[in-house]
Amino acid sequence: MAVLVLADHKDGAVTQPTRSTVAAASKLGEVHVLVAGPGAAAGAAAAAKLPGVTKVLTGGDGPVLAEPLAALLVALAPGYSHLLAPASAAGKNVMPRVAALLDVQILSDIAGVVDADTFVRPIYAGNAMATVKSSDAKKVITVRAASFDPVPAEGGSATVEAAPAAADPGLSSFLGAEIVKSERPELTAARIVISGGRAMANSENFKILEAVADKLGAAVGASRAAVDAGYAPNDMQVGQTGKIVAPELYIAVGISGAIQHLAGMKDSKVIVAINKDEEAPIFQVADYGLVADLFKAVPELEAELSK
Amino acid sequence: MKVLVPVKRVVDYNVKVRVKADGTGVETANVKMSMNPFDEIAVEEAVRLKEKGVATEIVAISAGPSAAQEQIRTALAMGADRGILVEHDGTLEPLAVAKILKAIVDKEGPALVILGKQAIDDDMNATGQMLAALLGWGQGTFASKVEKDGDNLKVTREVDGGLETVSLKLPAIVTTDLRLNEPRYASLPNIMKARKKPIETVKPGDLGVDVTPRLTVLKVEEPAKRQAGKKVGSVQELVEKLRTEAKVI
Numbered sequence A: 001m002a003v004l005v006l007a008d009h010k011d012g013a014v015t016q017p018t019r020s021t022v023a024a025a026s027k028l029g030e031v032h033v034l035v036a037g038p039g040a041a042a043g044a045a046a047a048a049k050l051p052g053v054t055k056v057l058t059g060g061d062g063p064v065l066a067e068p069l070a071a072l073l074v075a076l077a078p079g080y081s082h083l084l085a086p087a088s089a090a091g092k093n094v095m096p097r098v099a100a101l102l103d104v105q106i107l108s109d110i111a112g113v114v115d116a117d118t119f120v121r122p123i124y125a126g127n128a129m130a131t132v133k134s135s136d137a138k139k140v141i142t143v144r145a146a147s148f149d150p151v152p153a154e155g156g157s158a159t160v161e162a163a164p165a166a167a168d169p170g171l172s173s174f175l176g177a178e179i180v181k182s183e184r185p186e187l188t189a190a191r192i193v194i195s196g197g198r199a200m201a202n203s204e205n206f207k208i209l210e211a212v213a214d215k216l217g218a219a220v221g222a223s224r225a226a227v228d229a230g231y232a233p234n235d236m237q238v239g240q241t242g243k244i245v246a247p248e249l250y251i252a253v254g255i256s257g258a259i260q261h262l263a264g265m266k267d268s269k270v271i272v273a274i275n276k277d278e279e280a281p282i283f284q285v286a287d288y289g290l291v292a293d294l295f296k297a298v299p300e301l302e303a304e305l306s307k
Numbered sequence B: 001m002k003v004l005v006p007v008k009r010v011v012d013y014n015v016k017v018r019v020k021a022d023g024t025g026v027e028t029a030n031v032k033m034s035m036n037p038f039d040e041i042a043v044e045e046a047v048r049l050k051e052k053g054v055a056t057e058i059v060a061i062s063a064g065p066s067a068a069q070e071q072i073r074t075a076l077a078m079g080a081d082r083g084i085l086v087e088h089d090g091t092l093e094p095l096a097v098a099k100i101l102k103a104i105v106d107k108e109g110p111a112l113v114i115l116g117k118q119a120i121d122d123d124m125n126a127t128g129q130m131l132a133a134l135l136g137w138g139q140g141t142f143a144s145k146v147e148k149d150g151d152n153l154k155v156t157r158e159v160d161g162g163l164e165t166v167s168l169k170l171p172a173i174v175t176t177d178l179r180l181n182e183p184r185y186a187s188l189p190n191i192m193k194a195r196k197k198p199i200e201t202v203k204p205g206d207l208g209v210d211v212t213p214r215l216t217v218l219k220v221e222e223p224a225k226r227q228a229g230k231k232v233g234s235v236q237e238l239v240e241k242l243r244t245e246a247k248v249i
């Protein structure tokens, strides 16, 4: 039986976490992809090019709401052994609903595929990795993108067809969105991430991180403390309950290194910490630590990178 | 309207958990236990709705060992009116908890259930969505703002890219994100008063719910450990190392 991946897509491209999800799904069988929401047609055209994908289904192109989307996935479920989505805000919203409608226990945020029934997933903020075997006939899964190398964006040529319409249960309606526009790469796809913590002291100061980010082609992230204080938007939170990132280079600036923050970045290839407290726990995971005042070190870093 | 708030007993967020030597799980004996932080936010939101006159009664529910009474007491001290303990020793997966909660909802008839978005032990982020599915209700997950709007509930949600607002028909499910509110500390008089508030105890079987786990844990391991690296003396040295040693820039 084939497996179905629910795609996240934006501006006519599928997201990198979706390509990682396709990589995970490819270990389980022939991959079909469902693309729904605004811009679904363009997203479907992009999904059709992913290597390993043989069929793309398009859902409606109205706003994505959990209830009708779950109904659509449940209607498609009989044809699939596994239903997967990236563990993004969208995937985490809809997939548990699908699982319950199918009377299945969801496998959240898997970081490894052992076999068709057995998966590895982090628990306790990634301080333990559990290998779990599901006895459910069908598997509903969200995928930790940082744990799977994404398939390339090009190389495949799947057929595209419309998914059969499923009835909207009419339980909720979409009122609007405030999406932060950024020219920088997405946090979960960036090769380099530079994040600021409480020590940034205000949102204005994030500009010095942005200047470095622009030099490096990096995404900007933040600790929970920085987000709670309003220095950075919620979308930038890295950690156990925010975004999980594993870039080639992660630069933590004025971040102490709480377990919850480490949970979101400790699989990065190279970690740099800039902190004025040499005892800060972040240094225990950093490959390169610089004990310094960030307000001096970050502008210096920008200048040095310009050389 | 009546509001139900499920609260989970979990290892306190400050504890650095250890994997058991035999690989069967993590060490939970003699470890500080607390209410899941997202559930404190849920209780706080319910109490604020009551203070605004929107909520009429708040029922705190915990499924777990008898010691989970402590977390129900905490919710009562924060302002919940009564508690229900669904006593069960052993694993309760989100699907089982959702079935338990559905059985209680069927009896209690609340207009709103507010859950945490995620339990910080199993990191599932699932129970609220599953309960919404079983009840056939709308869901407003990862909420950073909740407002009653006539017969509907307006929920601002933290999503990838920013925020989104949805309107839910009541009854509905909300799950809390970190920015929804800052939970209060219970005052001593309120802690005293909470001792007199009633807690009813039931078993999953009394509710007609089968809680047999669907997942078998084959092993639990420590993740790969990172070694602390070296300190560099200057920004120049840092950039030099990133260029020539780590080769990441």
Ligand SMILES: Cc1cc2nc3c(=O)[nH]c(=O)nc-3n(C[C@H](O)[C@H](O)[C@H](O)COP(=O)(O)OP(=O)(O)OC[C@H]3O[C@@H](n4cnc5c(N)ncnc54)[C@H](O)[C@@H]3O)c2cc1C
Pocket: A196, A197, A198, A199, A222, A223, A224, A225, A226, A237, A238, A239, A240, A241, A242, A243, A253, A254, A255, A256, A257, A258, A259, A260, A261, A264, A274, A275, A276, A277, A280, A292, A293, A294, A295, B013, B037, B038, B120
């Ligand atoms: C349920 C729950 C979920 C959570 N989820 C997350 C999550 O997903 N992500 C997350 O990040 N956190 C999360 N947290 C919060 C986490 O526990 C920490 O509180 C948070 O990560 C701390 O942020 P911080 O390091 O920026 O701030 P602090 O811990 O206050 O650290 C600030 C650091 O800046 C340094 N500093 C100060 N001034 C300067 C200067 N001028 N130059 C250089 N360094 C300086 C200090 O030495 C200190 O180390 C969660 C907590 C809970 C309870």
Ligand SMILES: Nc1ncnc2c1ncn2[C@@H]1O[C@H](COP(=O)(O)O)[C@@H](O)[C@H]1O
Pocket: B006, B007, B008, B009, B036, B038, B039, B042, B061, B062, B063, B064, B092, B094, B097, B114, B115, B116, B117, B118, B119, B120, B122, B123, B124, B125, B126, B127, B128
């Ligand atoms: N055993 C439980 N008892 C009460 N509430 C629970 C229990 N398990 C989960 N919940 C609720 O569901 C939320 C999400 O948990 P989870 O889906 O396990 O991440 C928690 O924040 C609680 O509000």
